[in-house]
Amino acid sequence: MAIENFEANIKGMHCAACSARIERVVGNLGGVTECSVNLATEKAKIVYDPVAITSTAIQEAIAGLGFSAEIATADDDATGASQEADERLRAMRNRLIPAFVLALLIMSLSMATMFGITLPEAVHPNHSPFTHAVVQFLLLLPVLYLGRNFYLNGIPALLRGGPNMDSLIAIGTGAAFVYSTWNLVEIGLGFDPTARAHDLYFESAAMLIALVSLGKYLEARSKARTTDAIKQLLQLAPETATLLEENGQRQVAVTEIRVDDRLLIRPGERIPVDGTIVDGESAVDESMLTGESMPVMKRKDDKIFGGTLNKNGALTMQAQKVGRDTMLARIVKLVQDAQGTKAPIANLADRISLYFVPTVIVIAALAGLSWFFLGDADFSFSLRIFIAVLVIACPCAMGLATPTSIMVGTGRGAQLGVLVKSGEVLELAQKVSCVVFDKTGTLTLGRPAVTDIMAFDGYDATLLLRLAAGAESRSEHPLAEAIIAEAGKKGCAVPEPESFSASPGRGITSSMQLDGNRYDVLFGNIQFLRENAIKGLGDQIERQTGELSDQGKTVLFLAVNKTLAGLLAIADPLKAEAKKTIRDLGKMGIKVVMLTGDNEKTAQAVAAQAGISRVVAGVLPDNKEEEIVRLQKSGEIVAMVGDGINDAPALARADVGIAMGTGIDVAVESADIVLMNGHLAGVGRAIGLSRATMHNIRQNLFWAFAYNVVGIPVAAGVLALFGGPTLNPMIGGAAMALSSVSVVSNALRLRWYQPDEQGP
Structure with missing residues (x-):
């Protein structure tokens, strides 16, 4: 079976129910072998058999669910996505401000008498009930228009049998609006106008739309910050460079630079592309690649990389890699790919999200009907229970719990010189119980x-x-x-x-x-x-x-x-940081093994210097993989650290392969994690980052589940059965809005993860 894959940009998702529905429907199409949708990045990765189904048919299936799917191209970049996100935030803010002002006006008018505020007789519910109701109705109409996306997205999704979070808001606010409008009509017809004027829910509908819109705005703003690491990397690349020609110098756009071009890099300028120094020497700040703050001295024939900073000397360089081939571009692509992946821990939340919204609608209906028919409550009370259950439920918190943490964690790793290739690896690295080090070029400098x-x-x-x-x-x-x-x-x-x-x-x-x-x-x-x-x-x-x-x-x-x-x-001297790295891994409860082809005597001597007690010497390159398998069979979760071509099979066989970025490409390609600076401290840094990220994810999932498990019964009136309070729908809406924001905000804490934090 021929297998192809593509990545699609999905537009129109509003919660985890949306992403879960796309995964289920597309994943069940004949010929589709895998479909993974990431709510945080709004991307889908689809693997399919082109003989059985076409990519166009897959896109049409997604469109049939109410979403758009555009195949992502190599020209898509983080800059364009960032600009689109900024425009989206501006549009949300422009709708949010007037919606909140109008909602507060409606609420002030509706709640004034409850707080002892005197209203003019012209709009007082006791003196002018019809005017009181009409003014609220007219103020609500523009709020409904500003929040129209809840209805334009939620109602069609409900009719298609795939309701989402917008459906909950649409049903809840719609019910409040219809009930209140009916009361308005009865007031106009003279049916007990004073009582009806005190039984309006226009303010609830308005405040729900305003509060949920605020939550969505804060959530979107927080999600935008999860890609800060990529944005910062992209900003390091200069837009222009000085091209050296036979007749002098010329400023050119970096996109115009070609392989073998000669470029002048003045002190204080960033290097535009990857290449080799042909003249001059200077200290170069490579912290954006390696995470190390100390500049590195560069001389003739040394390699330099785009985005790094030339500190104090003029350099003439020859371009060798440009465009998407530069180290910076490859790092950005690798981090983007990792951010678009899922960790296995997300599977439970995804499965629940698929059925969550329909279940909530059923619970809301049962709760409202039960209070009305069995609890002898009036229709107004039952309606309030129905609305409260709808608006407090939040599938978004569950859907965002894992991907946002992975996005921030992998981005932070890139800033620290640790490139993690997938969410699955990030989750698995926390379980590592044994780290196997190659000797030459890994524990040692690799040169006599x-x-x-x-x-x-x-x-x-x-x-x-x-x-x-x-x-x-x-x-x-x-x-x-x-x-x-x-x-x-x-x-x-x-x-x-x-x-x-x-x-x-x-x-x-x-x-x-x-x-x-x-x-x-x-x-x-x-x-x-x-x-x-x-x-x-x-x-x-x-x-x-x-x-x-x-x-x-x-x-x-x-x-x-x-x-x-x-x-x-x-x-072959031991790397300066080797001893501390081994000691730190020991403190993390991780066993260390040194694997080498050297003779026993030399191997034991190097191991003793590093503080390693377990040594496997005299291992031929072909047999390194067998040693990894032997450790795995003994129950260890094994990470292999290496840098040479002979390490590639062992790196691929290990549960987590960690390659030194100073090694050759085949070792880097075979690895799951790449340490850009070749510094051994990155091993503990990678495992510590994994532990911190997974701890963060567990916190998010706990609060997301706990919020819904506790919030929905309270909204359904369980406390009221024992003489306790009921939940005002507006408070429920505010809580729902803040639940997603809290999950994303918690994930953003990983931006400040420090290497000495090894996780719980």
Whole structure:
């Protein structure tokens, strides 16, 4: 079966009942294998068999439910969505203000006598009941018009058999309006006008529309803030750049930059695209990518990325990746994709939301009828119960509980340099019980470095390093690079050897002139020096060699004119943050395992430095995946941290794959979480963020369910059965409006999540 998928922008959803209905109907279409609708992002992800059904047919099915579905394109971006959201907020605010003013006027007129306020006789319910009712009626009409979307969306949805939150408001306010209008007619016809004038619900209808509209506005404004992280990232990309041409400089739009263009980046400017420095050096602030505040020194041939900030030096760069290929664009796309996904914990709320609104309508009707027929209540009281149940129920709170937290959590992760690829991963990461680290390039820097220089027989360390670098200057051995790099770091001039002879696996024989003196040098392992009868190899040297070897270091000996002159120790150094990271994971109750292809002795030495007690050494790349499976079978939820191509299968096999952003693309693609700066602290940061997000989601779900479980019975008059109060529909409407706002506001707290917060 051929499988295709597309993402659609859904317009017209108003609550979780809407998204749940789309999921159920579209998911049941023949040929559709998966349909996931996200209320917070207003997007649907649909997987289907193009042989059995077309994307057009799917869109038509969605349209038949009363919603519009436009296939999202690569040209859709967060900027356009942000502008659309801003326009929507302005329109909502423009309707909200006059609706509230008019609702308050109606309420003042209706409630004045209850609070001892004297009204003019012309509009007093006792003196001029008809005028009193007509003025309220006329003031309500523009409120109904301003809130017309409740009826335009809610009534058709009800008639289609898929009622939503707007349906509840439409029925509740509509019932209040019709009942009050009927009373107005009876007042005009002279049927007990004074009593009828005190039995109007125009103010309830007006205030319900105003309060729910306020809630929707606050909710929309809060939802807009859930994408702040993406907006901030997008704002980092400059709009123009300085293009270097043969005849001078020219300002161009960033969209006009092409691969291989040369660009001038002045101090204080943001880098427009990804590329390589061809001239100059400067400190570059990469915090927007990595979450690390300290600038990084960049020199010729170093890579720089679009959106980062050039601090203090002029740079000339060559563009290598532009447009959607830049690191910034890829990060934004990854975060957007993650924000559009669902966590498994949302399934229960989605299932309940599908049947929630019809159930509430039934409960409201039963409650009202029960009070009227069984409770001997008058029609006015029963109607108030009916309306209160309708308007206090809030499916939105349940529908927004999970996606808003995921949106804010993944956005905050991006700001901290932790890219989480889906809501499912975000949920699973909180359960991780064991973290497996690859050694080389993950726990260690991934490049050998000189760690110790010991000089004997009157030689000094600098001379020893220069002789060793000279001997290795023609070698292609990986350790040679470490020695030459160390010489360069310390500013040592490397002499040119007059002769050079390599003995593979043992060492180098070389001679060179240095400061007017001739040196015949042997440089290699202890066996090589013994073979050449070098003097000075005694028991003390053996002990020193053993101590260094026990630390996982490779020891190389240098002899001059047949006498031992000193030794150099080389190792792949542990990352500075490794020990603290392992300690922090332990505090979080997480087991740590080091997995490496190195020999047991070296592996144990590195593990001891890092504070890791469990080591699996001598593992071939093909067998890393098997070790992950073995841990999973023992009951562990495993996170694998790696950076190389040989880590890709293990990353894919682990419950949660975490790739160092400094690694190669195949490792990053295989992972579920990417640490952009390659800093090990990001592992605990990712798990801590997951725990904090899931705790936030559980809070949201608890309050959403608790609100409805408690609120609906109270609105139905359960307390009144025991002599308690009933719920005024206006209070119910305000509570419903605030319930959604509270859920989204709680999710927004994740914007201030700090890395040292590891969750509950």
